[in-house]
Amino acid sequence: MMTSAQLRQSFLDFFAEKQHAIVPSSSLLPDAPNLLFTNAGMNQFVPIFLGETACPYSPPRAADTQKCIRAGGKHNDLEDVGLDTYHHTFFEMLGNWSFGNYFKQEAIAWAWELVVGRWGFPAQRLYATVYAPDRSKHDPAEFDQEAYDAWAALFTKAGLDPKIHIVSGNKQDNFWMMGDTGPCGPCSELHVDLTADGDTNGALVNQGDARCIEIWNLVFIQYNANGDGTYDPLPARHVDTGMGFERVCSIIQGTKNFTDFKNAQISNYHTDVFAPIFAKIEKLCGLKYCRTLPVSGLTRLRGQERVDVAFRVLADHIRALSCAIADGILPGNDDRNYVLRRILRRAVLWGRSLNLHRPFFHQLAPVVADTLGDVFPELRKNAALIV
Ligand code: GLY
Numbered sequence: 001m002m003t004s005a006q007l008r009q010s011f012l013d014f015f016a017e018k019q020h021a022i023v024p025s026s027s028l029l030p031d032a033p034n035l036l037f038t039n040a041g042m043n044q045f046v047p048i049f050l051g052e053t054a055c056p057y058s059p060p061r062a063a064d065t066q067k068c069i070r071a072g073g074k075h076n077d078l079e080d081v082g083l084d085t086y087h088h089t090f091f092e093m094l095g096n097w098s099f100g101n102y103f104k105q106e107a108i109a110w111a112w113e114l115v116v117g118r119w120g121f122p123a124q125r126l127y128a129t130v131y132a133p134d135r136s137k138h139d140p141a142e143f144d145q146e147a148y149d150a151w152a153a154l155f156t157k158a159g160l161d162p163k164i165h166i167v168s169g170n171k172q173d174n175f176w177m178m179g180d181t182g183p184c185g186p187c188s189e190l191h192v193d194l195t196a197d198g199d200t201n202g203a204l205v206n207q208g209d210a211r212c213i214e215i216w217n218l219v220f221i222q223y224n225a226n227g228d229g230t231y232d233p234l235p236a237r238h239v240d241t242g243m244g245f246e247r248v249c250s251i252i253q254g255t256k257n258f259t260d261f262k263n264a265q266i267s268n269y270h271t272d273v274f275a276p277i278f279a280k281i282e283k284l285c286g287l288k289y290c291r292t293l294p295v296s297g298l299t300r301l302r303g304q305e306r307v308d309v310a311f312r313v314l315a316d317h318i319r320a321l322s323c324a325i326a327d328g329i330l331p332g333n334d335d336r337n338y339v340l341r342r343i344l345r346r347a348v349l350w351g352r353s354l355n356l357h358r359p360f361f362h363q364l365a366p367v368v369a370d371t372l373g374d375v376f377p378e379l380r381k382n383a384a385l386i387v
Contacts, residue, residue, distance in 0.1 A: 001253060001256055001257050002252055002253075002257070003251075004245070004246075004249045004253075004271060004272050004273045007245070007248060007249055008092070008094065008245060008375065010118065010119070011063070011114070011243070012063055012064070012065070012067070013291055014110075014113075014118060014172075015061075015096045016063070016112050017112060018062040018096075018342050019061055020057075020062055020096055020097075021063075022055040023057075023062050023064045024061075025065055025066045025067045026038060027067075027327040028068075028323055028329060029235070029328060030043050030275070031043070031046075032046055032071075032178075032179070032182065032189070034179045034180065034181055034182070035178070035179055035340070036069075036072040037068070037069035037070075037072065037073075037329070037336060038067065038068055038069065038150060038176055039070050039074070039179075040075075040093060041066035041068070041094075041240070041241075042097065042183070042219070042242075043066075043240050044066075044177065044377045045177065045240070046182060047100070047183075048099050049162050049183040049234060049238050050100070050183060051234065051235045051236070052223060054351045057222065059102055060098065060099035061097065061098055061099070061102070062099075063094075063095060063096040065092045065093070065095075065375065065378060066092065066244060067090070067092065067093050067323050067327075068090070068091055068093050068153065069089055069090050069320055070088075071205050071320065071338070071339055071343060072175065074178070074179050074180065078343070079316070081312070081313055081316045082312040082316065082350070083212055083293070084295070085210050085266065085269065086267070087265035087371075088319075088320075089316055089317065089343060090316065090320035090323055091244060091245065091246055091321040092246065092375075093243065093244065093245065093250075094329070095179050095240065095241050095243065096110070096236055097236055097241070098234075098289060099236070100236030100237065100348065102239060103220065103237055103239060104144075104147050104148075104150055104220055105150055105195070106187075106239075107201040107218050107239045107241065108128075108147060108150040108154070108188065109154070111190060111218060111241070112154045112306050114214065114351055115190065115215075115216070119248075119252065121192065121251075121258065123162060124158075124198060125193040125198040126165065126190055126192060127165055127167055127191040127192075127193065128155075128166050128188055128189070128190055128193070129166070129167045129168070129169045129173065129174055129188060129189045129191065129205065129206065130147045130151065130167075130168055130169070130174065130186075131143070131144040131169065131171075131174035131175055131186035131187065131188070132168035132174070133139060133170060133175075134170035134171065137170065137171065138229070139170050139175065140175070140231050141175070141186055143168075147186070147188040147218075148162075149199050150168055151165070152166060156344060159248070164202055165202065167191075167205045167206070169342060169380065170191075174186060174188070174189070176199075176217060176240075177188065177225055178218045180225065181224075181225050181232065182224065183221045183223070183224055183238070183240075184219075184223050184225045184231070185219055185221045185222040185223055185240075187218060187220065188217075188218045189216065190214065190215055190218075191205045191206070191212055191246055191371075192212065192215055193211070193214060194211050194213065194264070194266050195212070195249065195261070196262045196264075197261075198261060206260045210266075213244075214244070214247075215244055215247050215248050216244070217241060217242060218239065218240075219239070219240040219242070220237065220238075220239060220240075221234065221239070221240050222234060222237050222238075227356070231316045236249075242260070246268040246274075247268060247276065247334075248274070249273055250269070250270065251266055253270070253283075254266035254270060257262040265291060267380060269311075269312055269315060274315050275315075275373065276371050277315040277367050277368065277371070281311055281314055281354070281364065284350075284363060284364075285354035285355055285356050286355075286359065287307055287354055287355070287362075288307075289307070289321050290304050292304050292308045293308070294309060296304065306353045307313060307353060307354060308343045309350070310353040310354050312346055313346065313347060314354075314361070315343070317343050317346060318361065318367075319368055319372075320340075320343055320346065321343060321361075321365075321386075322329075322369065323346055323368075323372070323376065324340055325340075325382065325385060325386045326378040326379045326381070326385075327378065331343075331344050348361055356359055365386045366385075366387070369383050
């Protein structure tokens with residue numbers, strides 16, 4: 001079974017083989033003025049997409065794992081954290097980019113080659129979504145026939161019906177924007193059916209159901225959003241993909257390399273990414289994590305449910321805090337610094353559900369530095385500051 005470190009490396013190796021430059025994650029402190037935190041792998045490449053900066057890679061392709069925080073602004077998952085198995089404030093996004101080079105055909109073919117061919121995801125559990133504008137809502141652009149045809153050829157070759165395995169979505173689900181302004185375009189996502197029998201025929205796609213989750217978003221950057229609902233075509237067409245690293249880990253590890261979906265407990269938190277943090281929390285509070293999920297929402301949490309939400313919140317939030325502080329964003333009184341302070345307070349408050357009343361949170365920081373320090377060395381360099 002692949003470890004998370006092997007999975008990350010496998011993604012990067014695959015795209016290195018496809019002649020991508022492997023680049024470092026950019027800082028969580030974004031260059032773009034309209035973002036609170038770096039929220040996607042493409043942020044660092046915005047000037048290239050806009051044609052303001054020449055692409056430094058030859059061929060013009062790149063891949064990386066990017067630190068992302070989605071806790072404010074257009075992409076905000078903060079309120080979901082702890083309540084489910086797959087939303088985070090901080091996560092790693094694996095991505096590959098084409099800067100005016102390859103486009104939909106290659107992006108889709110390589111996504112399939114990696115996910116199905118190399119990693120072994122069962123094709124019958126995969127669903128691709130493609131962009132279909134809702135004209136009544138004045139959605140931009142056209143139906144993405146090119147993406148549809150590329151996926152259809154792959155599903156057909158695998159003996160699967162494209163009409164079942166390709167699902168259309170309008171601007172809300174299938175048109176990706178970094179913020180209200182900036183490079184954007186139609187997107188095509190891969191979703192995985194995680195049910196015991198894998199026979200939902202696409203009914204759970206985009207229904208907010210943990211039994212069918214998106215793992216990879218392929219964005220075809222073609223426009224610049226002006227912020228007033230108008231879109232200008234960009235000088236060139238680009239590819240921008242984002243894969244949820246912890247989600248892919250959860251599926252591979254939770255199903256023991258796709259061998260057991262019946263007894264699988266698929267959760268980002270049941271992976272080697274989070275295990276050392278959970279072990280430390282158990283040690284600090286003397287309580288056990290039992291993997292329960294809230295049945296009836298946040299307000300009626302009882303007993304073990306409350307304990308398990310607290311474990312997940314603490315494990316998520318220490319990663320966000322550690323990585324943000326490592327990049328020089330400290331908890332404070334306004335703007336993005338205040339978002340961090342709120343995350344910190346939220347963690348400390350949830351600590352009380354684990355009977356942690358004295359300062360404890362800083363003791364989790366070294367575990368994050370241990371688990372992620374090889375990938376993001378700034379965690380080790382700034383360990384003392386973070387604590
Ligand atoms: N930029 C692609 C994504 O964040 O999904």
